[in-house]
Amino acid sequence: xxxxxxxxxxxxxxxxxxxxxxxxxxxxxxxxxxxxxxxxxxxxxxxxxxxxxxxxxxxxxxxxxxxxxxxxxxxxxxxxxxxxxxxxxxxxxxxxxxxxxxxxxxxxxxxxxxxxxxxxxxxxxxxxxxxxxxxxxxxxxxxxxxxxxxxxxxxxxxxxxxxxxxxxxxxxxxxxxxxxxxxxxxxxxxxxxxxxxxxxxxxxxxxxxxxxxxxxxxxxxxxxxxxxxxxxxxxxxxxxxxxxxxxxxxxxxxxxxxxxxxxxxxxxxxxxxxxxxxxx
Numbered sequence: 001x002x003x004x005x006x007x008x009x010x011x012x013x014x015x016x017x018x019x020x021x022x023x024x025x026x027x028x029x030x031x032x033x034x035x036x037x038x039x040x041x042x043x044x045x046x047x048x049x050x051x052x053x054x055x056x057x058x059x060x061x062x063x064x065x066x067x068x069x070x071x072x073x074x075x076x077x078x079x080x081x082x083x084x085x086x087x088x089x090x091x092x093x094x095x096x097x098x099x100x101x102x103x104x105x106x107x108x109x110x111x112x113x114x115x116x117x118x119x120x121x122x123x124x125x126x127x128x129x130x131x132x133x134x135x136x137x138x139x140x141x142x143x144x145x146x147x148x149x150x151x152x153x154x155x156x157x158x159x160x161x162x163x164x165x166x167x168x169x170x171x172x173x174x175x176x177x178x179x180x181x182x183x184x185x186x187x188x189x190x191x192x193x194x195x196x197x198x199x200x201x202x203x204x205x206x207x208x209x210x211x212x213x214x215x216x217x218x219x220x221x222x223x224x225x226x227x228x229x230x231x232x233x234x235x236x237x238x239x240x241x242x243x244x245x246x247x248x249x250x251x252x253x254x255x256x257x258x259x260x261x262x263x264x265x266x267x268x269x270x271x272x273x274x275x276x277x278x279x280x
Contacts, residue, residue: 007179008025010178011172011178011179011182012025014182015166016036016039016040016043017043018164019043020161020165020166020189021164024171057197127198128195128199129195132162132195136158139161139184139188140157141154142184143157143158143177146180147172147174149170157170161181161184161185161188162188162191162192241255
């Protein structure tokens, strides 16, 4: 028999499947080693599937971050439009008034400040670190109690297990410790994978929010006057350009490059393109 008890067999499978690999329980017979070879190869394939899933989560988080930032930009533009209508004395329906009321409530809530818990939850990195620290601490405390080791050794074991480093110098010796370690390995490695995807998602969302913030503008009568310039008004094309930039769908530089290209093609300078311009 390669394993002298069902607990050791279960413990071995769990520690191998999670790629922790302490090395304190290993197969002794040729039959057992052949089984482990097949099991490890299968496990590597499953690990590849898991990593592809993590990658999918990160990509989905990126797409979600872009969508949420675009939605916030659109909502902000809608509120700016309503505020402008209000300043200009335009008539607003019940839906418009409800949007403005909701915005005032959100502004008032923001001024009241956030609790420490809300601040932590609003930052992906802090949230991920907090949850990882909690899981690691639980592992350290439980192993400290079950295996009668120091709390430092418990923390050491927990970190080595969570990161799948698996040195094997501190391992569970009792059946209760091995059963706990078997379940804990799956839980903590899952938490680590989530934490990595959460931090990546937060980094992407912060970048998107920063890009949107850099392109934001206030839709005001002053803005209309500035955009109108010598014309004294903003036409549909001017408004379209501003909305595209404000919603982060294009950058101001892109608009400028397109404008320069138009000017290059507009040979006679009449602000229109016809066959003569295109034929040179």
